[in-house]
Amino acid sequence: MQTRHQDPELLLPLTPAVFHILLSLVSGDHHGYGIMQEVNGSTEGKFRLGPGTLYRSIKQMLAQGLIIEWDERPDPALDDQRRRYYRLTNFGQCVLAAETERLEHVLQVARAKQRGLAQNHQPAGEAAHG
Amino acid sequence: MADPSKRIIAVSEHLYQQLLGAYPAAFRHQYGAQMTQVFLDCCRAAYQQSGTRGVLQLWIPALGDLLSNAIAEHVSMLIALFHAPRRLVFQRQGGPMLHITNGDSVGGTLRQTGLPGAIVIWKDILHEGPTPAGLSLGQMSQLRAQFLADCALGRYEEVLADFLSRDTTLAQFAAHQEVILWFEHDLYDQLQLIQLLDWFSQQDRTTSTITLICINAFPGIAHFLGLGQLNASQLRSLYETRRPLTEEIFRLGSEAWKAYCSPDPKALEDFLQKDTSVLPFLKAALLRHLEQFPALQGGLSRTERQILEVVASGVHTPLEIFRATQEQEESPFLGDTPFWLYLSGLCTGRKPFLKRADGGTFSLPTADSHDPAFREQVLALTEEGQNVLVGQADWIKSKSGIDRWLGGVHLQGQEAAWRWDTRLATLVQPQGAA
Secondary structure: OOOOOOOOHHHHHOOHHHHHHHHHHHHHOOOHHHHHHHHHHHHHOOOOOOOOHHHHHHHHHHOOEEEEEEEEOOOOHHOOOOOOEEEEEEHHHHHHHHHHHHHHHHHHHHHHHHHHHHHHHOOOOOOOOO | OHHHHHHHHHHHHHHHHHHHHHHOHHHHHHHHHHHHHHHHHHHHHHHHHHHHHHHHHHHHHHHHHHHHHHHHHHHHHHHHHHHHHHHHHHHOOOOOOOEEEEEEEHHHHHOOOOOOOOOEEOOOOOOOOOOOOOOOOHHHHHHHHHHHHHOOOOOOOHHHHHOOOOOOOHHHHOOOOOEEEEEOHHHHHHHHHHHHHHHOOOOOOOOOOEEEEOOEEEEOOOOOOOOHOOOOHHHHHHOOOOOOOHHHHHHHHHHHHHHHHOOOOOOHHOOOOOOOOOOOHHHHHHHHHOOOOEEEEOOOOHHHHHHHHHHHHOOOHHHHHHHHHHHHHOOOOEEEEEHHHHHHHHHHHOOOOOEEOOOOOOOOOOOOOOOOHHHOOEEEEEEHHHHHHOOOOOOHHOOOOOEEEEEOOEEOOOOOOOEEEEOOOOEEEOOOOO
């Protein structure tokens, strides 16, 4: 059996597709189209996953142990057995948390630099009054 | 007149399926159906929103997505291929003989026999997962590596590298005067044997003699299970009993492999009507494979039913269950690692048939089956599991459907297209099957 315990940091940075797929699975198990809808909704349509990117990412994420295929269906009566559901693993949650922290740091640095940039561009008079 | 929404969506589906041909076969077999399903969902949504124009607009990003990822997948495959040949060096130091056998244990003992030559270990659990028809050996190896990786039975790149190393050594068989196939009687071995016979039947064999050693018993061993039980001297003694393979055996082996890989399981039943006496263990092995189809009563494979019966009889821990089910087999073929996946399958789903007695979640071994956290799990039947043993539940209905490959047959949907009638020992198509 393969062991998948490893340092989440080793997988960072995540591709946008992998990051959004992980995020979409936080709220519960989804099949492929469900993941696409979740991502579309949470990004207000600004990030769109195609089926190719979706399933290449899923293949990679299964191999890395970030997600697993899950037999249980939220509503079997309404569902099609051909669909495969995916569930976030504990390791996937750790990787998502690590990537979120990394992005927060990037955001802090970017904001600090932008503030510095804005101050440098203020007219001399405004700066004197500030 | 045909509904225009249905027409544009049907044309889109057909075209999309054709374009999926740009992906490597292994990826296509694994994810092609799901990609098509997702694309169809997108088409329907686009049509509802903007009609035909919406579907046509969907095609522009879809083409980019499809082609760019197909290229990326081919590149990943090439990178894996680039890493593979490093392992070839040992196996190419061949000599006059090439030995092909079923596992590391026998391979290790063969090295101690003093017989010269290279050794290829043909280890693939062909009785589990897809073996669709029409694939070259290389394509099959990619698909099998993907399947084994998806079952967490190895890292994709490593399994693929092993398979490609194996295939490359095989492709050089003509450099050896003799190729000796060392196999035993059970399903695991017989499937490997017919896969090889099919491959050899398509090769120019004029420069090498292909011989076979295939046994189901050995003098002095009361309960013969496999070649792995034999020591070097016992294995060496078999060398003299090898016999050259005839055209008839190559032809029969090839027919058997094609029937096993056929999407129609009736091809295998038809094959079993033939005289297969030149491969004396093949018929029983393939019949055992048919018993892995979901039973007409209860929907369980024979392996799954044996597990439940053993647990019902008072056996509760994974290793004990494994040993007890092996005793029920005429010719045990299933290794412990794939067996744990059967246990895990019965413990999952909306209405599992097995559960951990302490209410916890059944966990697979993290490194090996000696892991105490794995070994000490106590399993019990659920109410549904008890019901199935008395004919009052059905595994496929409990799981709301099936998605399982048995050789070349893909059982998929709310009902299995084929089930095994244990009473009549034949495959039947249940009512309501797609």
